[in-house]
Amino acid sequence: MSTETKSLNFLEHIIEEDLTNGLSKDKLRFRFPPEPNGYLHIGHTKAIGISFGLGEKYNAPVNLRFDDTNPAKEEQEYVDAIKEDVSWLGYKWAEERYSSDYFQELYDWAILLIKEGKAYVDSQSSEAMAEQKGTPTQPGVDGPYRNRTIEENLALFSKMKAGECNEGEHILRAKIDMQHVNMLMRDPIMYRVLKKDHHRTGSDWCIYPMYDWTHGESDYIEQISHSLCSLEFKPHRELYDWFKEQVYNFAKNKYPMLPKQREFARLNLSYTIMSKRKLLKLVEDGIVSGWDDPRMPTISGLRRRGYTPQSIRKFVETVGVAKRENIIDVSLLEFCIREDLNKKADRVMAVLNPVKLVITNYPEDKEEWLEAENNQEDDSAGFRKVPFSRELYIEKEDFKEEASSKFFRLKLGGEVRLKNAYIIKAESVVKDNNGEITEIHCTYSTDTEKRVKGTLHWVSIKHAIKAEVREYDRLFTDEAPDSHADKDFMEFINPNSLNVIEAFVEPSLVEAKIGEQFQFQRLGYFNVDKDSTAKKLVFNKTVGLRDSWAKVKPKTNNNNQQKQSQQNKRPAIEQIKSYGKKYDRMKDEQREKAKLEIQELAKNISYQDIEPLFGTAVKKAGTRIITMISLGVLLENGLEKNEAINEFISKALDDKNELLVTEAKALA
Numbered sequence: 001m002s003t004e005t006k007s008l009n010f011l012e013h014i015i016e017e018d019l020t021n022g023l024s025k026d027k028l029r030f031r032f033p034p035e036p037n038g039y040l041h042i043g044h045t046k047a048i049g050i051s052f053g054l055g056e057k058y059n060a061p062v063n064l065r066f067d068d069t070n071p072a073k074e075e076q077e078y079v080d081a082i083k084e085d086v087s088w089l090g091y092k093w094a095e096e097r098y099s100s101d102y103f104q105e106l107y108d109w110a111i112l113l114i115k116e117g118k119a120y121v122d123s124q125s126s127e128a129m130a131e132q133k134g135t136p137t138q139p140g141v142d143g144p145y146r147n148r149t150i151e152e153n154l155a156l157f158s159k160m161k162a163g164e165c166n167e168g169e170h171i172l173r174a175k176i177d178m179q180h181v182n183m184l185m186r187d188p189i190m191y192r193v194l195k196k197d198h199h200r201t202g203s204d205w206c207i208y209p210m211y212d213w214t215h216g217e218s219d220y221i222e223q224i225s226h227s228l229c230s231l232e233f234k235p236h237r238e239l240y241d242w243f244k245e246q247v248y249n250f251a252k253n254k255y256p257m258l259p260k261q262r263e264f265a266r267l268n269l270s271y272t273i274m275s276k277r278k279l280l281k282l283v284e285d286g287i288v289s290g291w292d293d294p295r296m297p298t299i300s301g302l303r304r305r306g307y308t309p310q311s312i313r314k315f316v317e318t319v320g321v322a323k324r325e326n327i328i329d330v331s332l333l334e335f336c337i338r339e340d341l342n343k344k345a346d347r348v349m350a351v352l353n354p355v356k357l358v359i360t361n362y363p364e365d366k367e368e369w370l371e372a373e374n375n376q377e378d379d380s381a382g383f384r385k386v387p388f389s390r391e392l393y394i395e396k397e398d399f400k401e402e403a404s405s406k407f408f409r410l411k412l413g414g415e416v417r418l419k420n421a422y423i424i425k426a427e428s429v430v431k432d433n434n435g436e437i438t439e440i441h442c443t444y445s446t447d448t449e450k451r452v453k454g455t456l457h458w459v460s461i462k463h464a465i466k467a468e469v470r471e472y473d474r475l476f477t478d479e480a481p482d483s484h485a486d487k488d489f490m491e492f493i494n495p496n497s498l499n500v501i502e503a504f505v506e507p508s509l510v511e512a513k514i515g516e517q518f519q520f521q522r523l524g525y526f527n528v529d530k531d532s533t534a535k536k537l538v539f540n541k542t543v544g545l546r547d548s549w550a551k552v553k554p555k556t557n558n559n560n561q562q563k564q565s566q567q568n569k570r571p572a573i574e575q576i577k578s579y580g581k582k583y584d585r586m587k588d589e590q591r592e593k594a595k596l597e598i599q600e601l602a603k604n605i606s607y608q609d610i611e612p613l614f615g616t617a618v619k620k621a622g623t624r625i626i627t628m629i630s631l632g633v634l635l636e637n638g639l640e641k642n643e644a645i646n647e648f649i650s651k652a653l654d655d656k657n658e659l660l661v662t663e664a665k666a667l668a
Contacts, residue, residue, distance in 0.1 A: 007643050009321040011050065015058070015226060026438070027257060028225050030062035032086070032093070033215065035067045036078035036199075038276030039291040039298040040085045042312070042333070046267035049316040050228055052091040061094030063222055068100050069214045071198040079199070081096040081291070085299040089309045099209075099218045100200045106209050106217055107161070109247050110172060110190060114153045118246060119190060120146060121156040122173050133186050139179035140186045146175065160193055163206045167193045174213075176242065184239045188212055216240040217247055219259040227259045229268035231325055237261045265322040265375055270330045271474040272297045273482045273489055286492060288475075294540050295475045295497050296531075305472065306527030306542030308344075308519055311337040320642035326635065327480060334543045341525045341542065346374040346381060349419065349457045350505040350520040350539075352469055356461065359424060359442045362390040367462065375519075384508050387463040388421050392503050394458050399440055402430060408454040410440070416454035419521060423450055457521045460587055466505035467537035470529065471499040509537065517542070535594035572604040576630055577613075580623030584659055598626055602633035610634065614648040621657040628652060629661040635667060 008016065019025060030051040034040060055062035064086060066104045068074050086093065113119040120147045122129065134140035148156075160170050163471075172191040179188050190213040195206045216239075219227045227240070240261045248258060268274065279296065282288050291298050294305035302312065314416055315336040349372075367389045375381035398409040410416045415425045422444040430439035475495055478484075481492040509518070524544040532538040581593050586594060613627040631645065639645075652664035 007647075009643070009646075010323060011228060011262060011264060011321055012057070013227075014260075015054070018225075018260070023225065025058065026431070027223075028054075029063070029094075029223060030055050030060060030226060030228065031063040031065050031097075031219065031222065031224050033065045033067050033218070034072070034082050036075065036082060036209075037070065037073040037299055038078060038280055039081050041274055041276070041279065041299065041396055042269055042297045042302065043267045043274040045089065045299065045312055045316050046264075046319065047228070048086060048089060049313060050264065050321060052086075052093075054226075055094075055230075060225075060447070063095045063224070064093035065097040065099065065218060065222065066201065067211065067215055067218065068098055068198070069208050069211055071196040071208065073195060074199055076199045079107070081300060082157050084166075085303075088299070089312065095222075097222060098200060101200060102203055102214070102218055102221055103201065103209070105221065106214060109217065109250055110157070110213075111115045111154070112174075112207075112250050113174070113190075113246060114157060115150055116246075117150060118147050118175050118609075119153070120175050121153045121160070121170050122146070122187075123156075123170050125303070126168070129524055130340065136183060136296065140183075142178050143187075146178075146187070157191075158386055160191065160207050161205075163195065165193050167195060169193065172207075174243070182235060182238050184235055185242070188239060197384065212236060212239055213243060216243050216259070216261070217285075217316075218259075219242050220247060220255055223255060223257050225257065226257045227261040229261065231263045231323075232266070233261070234263045237263070263323075265318060265325045267316070268325065268327045269297065269333065270327050270479045271476050271481070272330060272387050273476070275482065278482060278489060279297075282475075283491075283574075285490075285492075288599055294470070295472050304530060305540050306341075306525060307337050308340050308517075311340040314340065318642065320643045320645075324641075326639070328639070330474070331547050334547065337543050338525070338545070341519065343377050344375075345517045345519045345525055347376075347519045347521050348506055348509060349386065349459055349469070350469075350509075350523065350526075351393040351395055351457070351459050351464075352471075352501055352503045352520075352523065353396045354504055355437060355440060356397045357392045357394050357401065357424075357442060357458070359390050359392070360427070360441050361442045361443045364390055365459070366390065370420050386420060386506050386508065387460045389460045389462045391417075391461040392458045393464060394440075394456055398456050399426070399437070399439075409456060410442075410454065414454075415450075415452045416456050417448075417452050419455055419457050421458070422446065422448060423452055457523075459504050459506050461504075462661065463507045465507055465510050465537060467503050467505045467509070467539055469501050469503040469526070469539045469541065471501065471541045473497045473499070504541075505537065505539075512537065519545075538609070550592060571609075572601040573609040576601050576605070576626055577623065579626050580620065583622040583626050584657065585622070595629055598629050599633050602630040605630065605634070606637055607634060611644060615642055618655070621655070621660055624652065624655075625657070625660050625663055628660065632667055633665070 008470050032048050032051045034044065052062050066079055110119060122143055124143055129143065132141050132143050156170055157172055159165055170193065171189050173187045174190055176185050176187055178186045189210050191207045191209055193206060194208045195204050198205065244258055273279065276626040283291055288296055292300035292304045294301055315333050332388055367387055369385040370388050371383050371660040372386045373383055398413045400407060406483065410426050412426050415423055417423050424442040424444045426440055426442050428441045429437045432438050473496055475494055475497045476492045477494045478492040482489040512528045514528050514530050517525060520526050525542040526539040527542055529540045578596055579598055583591065583594060610627060610630055613623060616627065618625045649667050650659050654666060655661055
């Protein structure tokens with residue numbers, strides 16, 4: 001197997017195999033088919049990235065198709081928002097399509113199925129049909145209307161279309177097999193009566209096709225070569241194939257190619273919910289300000305918070321394409337935006353929790369405009385001027401009257417450097433009646449070459465611009481808020497997910513435009529919110545400079561092993577590596593104990609710690625085994641497989657060491 005072939009994900013392997021077996025490359029066509037019943041969220045970015053990414057890779061068209069079969073929940077607002085989000089991510093669709101474009105053709109095919117005895121009108125209550133359908137372990141039973149004559153079915157279906165039937169009075173079902181092992185094949189519903197206007201077809205229809213009937217046939221009509229969807233649709237594949245095979249007999253001359261459905265693991269993110277119904281509840285209950293609230297996992301919310309298309313696409317690329325469901329740690333998404341903004345965001349100074357600092361030996365009427373570098377990561381970013389004066393604001397957290405030698409900020413008698421300016425020394429403080437420090441009095445030195453350990457950001461009080469800063473925390477306090485059978489996801493709402501403060505920023509920001517992004521030095525990345533005006537600047541905090549949640553991640557259950565890990569000050573990855581030389585030579589009992597210890601340690605490492613070990617020499621079997629064990633823990637805790645991981649596992653499966661092969665098989 002070539003290196004190039006190994007680097008393909010499993011979907012690309014399927015496509016390459018189809019091309020090898022005779023599928024013409026110019027027949028490749030993909031689609032992204034959202035239902036316009038809500039805003040797109042971060043979970044959708046994987047499906048978007050896969051379909052449009054394959055389109056880019058194979059220079060094949062990708063349709064944007066709206067599966068708009070439910071007028072009760074769908075709106076033009078959602079259509080417009082979806083188009084904006086896909087465009088913002090940087091993707092271009094070949095054609096804009098709608099399932100509603102095909103309502104007449106779907107209806108005509110349904111008539112033909114009735115005439116072939118493969119569909120019938122059922123007039124039972126939904127409760128009666130549910131009872132007859134059986135369970136996954138018990139077959140269903142035929143209903144009393146299953147053997148209606150073709151003429152009777154045609155007449156009733158015509159009445160349904162003409163608006164002569166009430167909602168719930170009749171439905172059209174496919175006639176397949178009520179005893180089928182797959183419950184989805186037990187005479188699924190094809191049409192129901194819905195007397196509601198559609199956002200595109202208005203009142204033309206009062207019967208609407210069900211998703212399973214519409215979706216596959218829309219793929220077929222558009223001649224989609226590969227219908228790619230998330231894993232929850234895998235049980236639907238059999239029905240997808242049954243429907244398309246039936247209509248193929250009606251339309252094979254017009255539509256010669258049958259699409260192929262294949263499934264991938266969807267993107268699940270920790271501390272997040274992905275259900276549009278539940279996201280809508282957050283909006284309707286006023287928990288958030290709207291679909292684009294910066295705390296929401298919607299693409300519009302992420303955009304408003306300051307995430308970039310590049311960071312989201314990098315995140316999707318890093319997560320990779322997999323066949324197994326798991327939860328990705330939200331810190332990976334935050335890492336991607338930090339990495340992106342570090343390269344492009346200008347550095348500025350802002351003070352969010354101010355205390356007044358007076359430089360007593362600096363002239364009262366003097367001010368200077370000092371030169372500051374905009375972005376040391378970008379040579380083309382240039383410099384700006386920042387004003388300096390006798391009275392400044394610094395962060396309250398940056399000063400202590402007394403502090404240990406490990407406190408590298410300002411303390412009485414101590415010296416620090418003011419960013420882009422002078423070195424100061426704290427001489428005294430002024431306090432109010434409650435003992436709170438209101439002023440710090442310092443002296444400054446013009447000797448800027450002097451070595452000091454700390455550097456602080458600041459703003460000149462005389463020149464400072466007031467701004468509203470919205471600091472965001474995670475919307476939920478639980479890693480998987482909608483996974484608890486005995487609790488509602490709303491119970492995990494974080495009451496402190498938004499903190500609005502009055503801050504002071506340097507005057508260069510007075511003309512900042514909506515959407516512009518900045519690094520507030522030493523604080524994090526911020527962008528100008530859409531609520532910002534000429535009279536009032538509003539900033540959203542996108543992300544901090546480092547992962548502030550790392551220290552509060554869930555603790556392990558094994559207290560004894562955790563204490564042992566904490567007592568050993570060596571990094572967890574170094575402790576794991578120490579087992580490598582001897583692991584494959586241990587006795588079974590020793591090895592089992594070592595494996596448990598490695599698994600416990602692996603809870604405290606990152607993918608970046610372990611990825612360099614993938615290239616370990618073949619002869620160092622022990623190190624490769626402990627790497628595989630550690631990798632298993634990361635995968636279990638939410639890491640999704642990527643090309644490097646798949647290649648590491650693949651090589652291990654071909655190894656002669658039985659211990660390594662066993663561990664690799666557990667992850668394959």
